[in-house]
Amino acid sequence: MRTSAGSRFGSGRVWAGLLASVLLGGCTSSGDGTEDPGPPTSGPPDRRGFVIRFEEPAVADRDGAAFLRERKVMETVTATLDAFVRMDRQVTVVGRSCAGEGSAYDPDRLRIDVCYDEVAEERGLFERAGRGRADDDVAAVLVETLYHEAGHALVDVVRPTLTDRAEEDAADRFAALMLLRQGPDGERLLRSAAEEYRLAAAEGDPAAGGADEHSPDLVRAANHVCFLYGSAPERNLDLANSPLLSPARAAGCAAEWTHVRDAWTADLAPVLR
Numbered sequence: 581m582r583t584s585a586g587s588r589f590g591s592g593r594v595w596a597g598l599l600a601s602v603l604l605g606g607c608t609s610s611g612d613g614t615e616d617p618g619p620p621t622s623g624p625p626d627r628r629g630f631v632i633r634f635e636e637p638a639v640a641d642r643d644g645a646a647f648l649r650e651r652k653v654m655e656t657v658t659a660t661l662d663a664f665v666r667m668d669r670q671v672t673v674v675g676r677s678c679a680g681e682g683s684a685y686d687p688d689r690l691r692i693d694v695c696y697d698e699v700a701e702e703r704g705l706f707e708r709a710g711r712g713r714a715d716d717d718v719a720a721v722l723v724e725t726l727y728h729e730a731g732h733a734l735v736d737v738v739r740p741t742l743t744d745r746a747e748e749d750a751a752d753r754f755a756a757l758m759l760l761r762q763g764p765d766g767e768r769l770l771r772s773a774a775e776e777y778r779l780a781a782a783e784g785d786p787a788a789g790g791a792d793e794h795s796p797d798l799v800r801a802a803n804h805v806c807f808l809y810g811s812a813p814e815r816n817l818d819l820a821n822s823p824l825l826s827p828a829r830a831a832g833c834a835a836e837w838t839h840v841r842d843a844w845t846a847d848l849a850p851v852l853r
């Protein structure tokens with residue numbers, strides 16, 4: 581779920597966005613992403629980078645698990661990450677029933693949990709806000725969540741000295757970076773993610789008060805809105821007048837986003853492909 585519910589590196593209640601291609605759904609590979617594409621031609625297989633695995637869902641999470649696979653959330657995000665950065669280690673991304681613990685990154689096991697139960701939680705949040713079945717919003721939130729958790733894994737590699745709150749903010753910014761570098765498709769996903777934080781705050785999510793290591797939900801929503809507007813003002817002009825942004829901040833979002841993007845890019849330089 582969006583609130584971290586005590587997990588050290590929980591995403592907070594995360595949101596995510598999916599690529600348009602992912603949003604189309606379609607058949608899903610039953611593989612766990614770790615298989616070799618064919619007989620090795622030389623040497624051992626490369627086990628670095630992001631690999632995925634699916635656990636059997638709890639009965640209550642079967643629909644959520646099916647949705648996650650149908651939308652290829654884990655497949656698409658990990659493929660995008662592996663094309664972007666060259667990890668010096670293997671990070672396993674596991675789809676599983678989390679019983680409400682929330683998606684999280686475990687730095688000791690180098691593992692990201694993506695929780696089937698969050699599908700129903702996010703769907704409920706959007707539906708209560710009158711957004712219909714909201715499949716695309718839900719998928720977007722899951723994508724952004726996974727990028728946030730991957731941001732923790734990247735922080736471990738390139739900025740291991742960050743404090744908890746700074747790391748959470750950096751993970752949010754990494755998610756924004758990964759989505760905004762995809763252009764309009766990624767912007768749509770980040771919009772859903774920002775809206776999810778706003779809705780969660782409106783519902784009185786405990787994390788909205790900044791009770792855990794994450795910034796409050798409204799702050800996280802405002803940051804993403806600012807990044808969206810700052811990265812492409814012409815496409816996101818409506819956000820200039822968002823109640824989440826003061827006029828003064830809105831005027832500085834282009835510079836703010838440039839700084840955020842350049843800072844993360846500089847940190848990633850040693851691992852960029």
Ligand SMILES: [Zn+2]
Binds near residue numbers: 591729751
């Ligand atoms: Zn986090």
